[in-house]
Every structure is written in structure tokens, then in C-alpha cells.
Amino acid sequence: KVTGGGTPKVEKYDFAVSPAASEDVDFLGDEEKRTGLKGLVAYEDVRLLACPDIMAVYQKGNEKSINKILAVQKEMIAQCENLKDRFAILDTPPGMSLADVRKWRNDLGSPTYAALYYPWLKVPDLTSRDGGTKLIPPSGHVIGIYNRSDANYGVHKAPANEPLQNVLDLEYKVNKAENGSLNDKGINCIRAFSGRGIRVWGARTLAAKDEGEWKYINVRRLFIMIATSLEESLQWVTFEPNNHELWAKVTRDITFFLDIVWRSGALFGQTPAEAFYVKCDKELNPKQIRDLGQLIIEVGVAPTTPAEFVIIRLSQWAGPNAEG
Known part of the structure; x- marks a missing residue:
């Protein structure tokens, strides 16, 4: 009341x-x-x-x-x-x-x-x-x-x-x-x-x-979804040999997943290359990282954001014969 x-x-x-x-x-x-x-x-x-x-x-x-x-x-x-x-x-x-x-x-x-x-x-x-x-x-x-x-x-x-x-x-x-x-x-x-x-x-x-x-709520929750999905789907990686073959498999799997996310309209970009990237290579995983038993993967995505404000521009038009 x-x-x-x-x-x-x-x-x-x-x-x-x-x-x-x-x-x-x-x-x-x-x-x-x-x-x-x-x-x-x-x-x-x-x-x-x-x-x-x-x-x-x-x-x-x-x-x-x-x-x-x-x-x-x-x-x-x-x-x-x-x-x-x-x-x-x-x-x-x-x-x-x-x-x-x-x-x-x-x-x-x-x-x-x-x-x-x-x-x-x-x-x-x-x-x-x-x-x-x-x-x-x-x-x-x-x-x-x-x-x-x-x-x-x-x-x-x-x-x-x-x-x-x-x-x-x-x-x-x-x-x-x-x-x-x-x-x-x-x-x-x-x-x-x-x-x-x-x-x-x-x-x-x-x-x-x-x-x-x-x-934006949807951006934060999109990243939660992507991170938790990748964490669950990459459990097979544990105890695998940390080498070029593994890096290629991981890159392929994540790229496949993110392509699905992009096609659903969740990512911004006309092509997958504009919407996301995946990096898992020797540069990210040098010997000192591998010796620690770690695998480093870098994923970047371009999320869509909501249109909070729709701006409409209006102007008067008197027609083709108007003076001025």
C-alpha cells in the first residue's frame, strides 16, 4: 500500500x-x-x-x-x-x-x-x-x-x-x-x-x-555457464600426457563447444573468429608449468549485451517541395 x-x-x-x-x-x-x-x-x-x-x-x-x-x-x-x-x-x-x-x-x-x-x-x-x-x-x-x-x-x-x-x-x-x-x-x-x-x-x-x-546479469551468467561447462567436459584431461597432442585435442573440443554457443546467438560476431578464440600451446605451457602438473588454457569470448535503451531519432520532413 x-x-x-x-x-x-x-x-x-x-x-x-x-x-x-x-x-x-x-x-x-x-x-x-x-x-x-x-x-x-x-x-x-x-x-x-x-x-x-x-x-x-x-x-x-x-x-x-x-x-x-x-x-x-x-x-x-x-x-x-x-x-x-x-x-x-x-x-x-x-x-x-x-x-x-x-x-x-x-x-x-x-x-x-x-x-x-x-x-x-x-x-x-x-x-x-x-x-x-x-x-x-x-x-x-x-x-x-x-x-x-x-x-x-x-x-x-x-x-x-x-x-x-x-x-x-x-x-x-x-x-x-x-x-x-x-x-x-x-x-x-x-x-x-x-x-x-x-x-x-x-x-x-x-x-x-x-x-x-x-x-549485465546475462554476461556474468554466460561466463559462469561456459566456465562450468568446460570444467566438467575437460575432466578427461587429468593425468593425460601434457604434450602437443593433448593441446590440440583440448583446443578442438573447446572450439567445438564455443561454436555451438556462438550459433545459439550468445556471442557477438559474424564469424567464429570474431566471437571467440582458444589458445593451448607451448607458449602457455612451458616446461616449468608442465613440471607443476598444470595445463593452462586461454579462452576469450565476445558476449552480447542487452539493449537497455532503444534510441529513436525523429525529425520532421516537409516533403520534396519544401522551401528552406
Whole structure:
């Protein structure tokens, strides 16, 4: 519910656990015990992280609850940055003004393996007998958008301009100017459009402005996909003789894979040579490297980036007989 002045007012939030009970929940967990967020480190097939239920601890103005949420989100970011095989989808807390949202984003730093979404979503309350509604964090719906976009197009397509299903309204309706300001800070807005429904309207990571293409979600996730795919497919290389024959086989296999990626539209370039290169030779693998039991491979790719802004140039033309 939005009151005058553009500040969201908390209407109703339902969680799997109550705010009081969640105070005792250890969301961070333990890696060795395979519990909580840290327990996910052991699972190599994890590609997306989201933790909407951490918002159950949020109490406006309560510094302890705010710090707990920040600690969990920073751990999510750290895990993704360290492992480099997964990506974090983060929520802002409820009831925040735009200034609060900007501050929250600043507190998260500038990681390239995470994205932040705003505002919260109003959805049907399936536990209500009178057709009630409730507000929930957006990350659950957003992770569904990622998976749907991946299945339909591939990870190289930005998970944006996609409609959210079973969403009735937004906690706060971001306008065009506000969206531009927030997007510039790496905050992905969810917006309502007349006749087009409620859509994800941002494709930015939390990367700093000078990070170049890493500021785009699809570019970061494309590189995650390529790196993890190559790591899995090249396991046969282990314990093979590290010689010219191996280098040629590795180059051939990676080139074949990247050619498929290029043909899917994920890479920029009219030819494979413009889209990627693979290098695995004696220059990269001199005797001192081989003596360490290492094989060095260099792969470069040119990713496509999303068209965030479509610029249309208009001019008046009075016709061929116009004076002037």
C-alpha cells in the first residue's frame, strides 16, 4: 500500500516463520554440517541463490534485524564471488523509501555475481478464505523468470522485460524517471505497464559502473555457464600426457563447444573468429608449468549485451517541395 509522498507503507507480510521465531534461526549455518547457506558450498551444481525467508526477521528501525539480513546477503555474495559458479538474487527489505533502497544497495558493495530487485510483490494469499492478499519479496518470482528465460532462450538472454505470473500489484509503483535513477545504481526494478502486466525491468548486477560488461546479469551468467561447462567436459584431461597432442585435442573440443554457443546467438560476431578464440600451446605451457602438473588454457569470448535503451531519432520532413 502506497501513501502520499512516494513512501511504501507496510500492509501485510506472511512468512514461513514468524519474525519472533526467526530470531533464533541460523540462516548462515555450517559448511561441514551441510546446514544453512554455508552448507550449499558443498553442492557443485548450485547455479542460483535466493533467500526470501530471511526477510522474516526484518523489523523496521531494528538495527539487529537489519544487520542479520545484511550478513546473510553478504554471505550469499561472498559465496558466489569465491566459488564463481553461482549467482545471487537479492531482495530489498519491505517498506523502504527510494533513498533507503539506494543505501541498502550501497551497503552490499559492488559484486558482479549478484543482482538486487525492488519492490515487493502483492500476490493472492492462498491461506485466506476471503480472497485476501499479501506482500512477498520478489526473489522467488525472479528466480522463476531466470529459469523460464534460460529454458526458452538460454542464459545469454537478459532475464528482463518478462512478465511475472500470479502477481496482482506492487508495493510501490516505480515510474520511468525513478527507474532510470535506480537502474543507474544497479537496482533492478519491477514495474507495472498498462496492457502489458507486471514485468522485471532491469538486467544489472551490482557491479561498479567501470566494470564494463560485468554489469549485465546475462554476461556474468554466460561466463559462469561456459566456465562450468568446460570444467566438467575437460575432466578427461587429468593425468593425460601434457604434450602437443593433448593441446590440440583440448583446443578442438573447446572450439567445438564455443561454436555451438556462438550459433545459439550468445556471442557477438559474424564469424567464429570474431566471437571467440582458444589458445593451448607451448607458449602457455612451458616446461616449468608442465613440471607443476598444470595445463593452462586461454579462452576469450565476445558476449552480447542487452539493449537497455532503444534510441529513436525523429525529425520532421516537409516533403520534396519544401522551401528552406
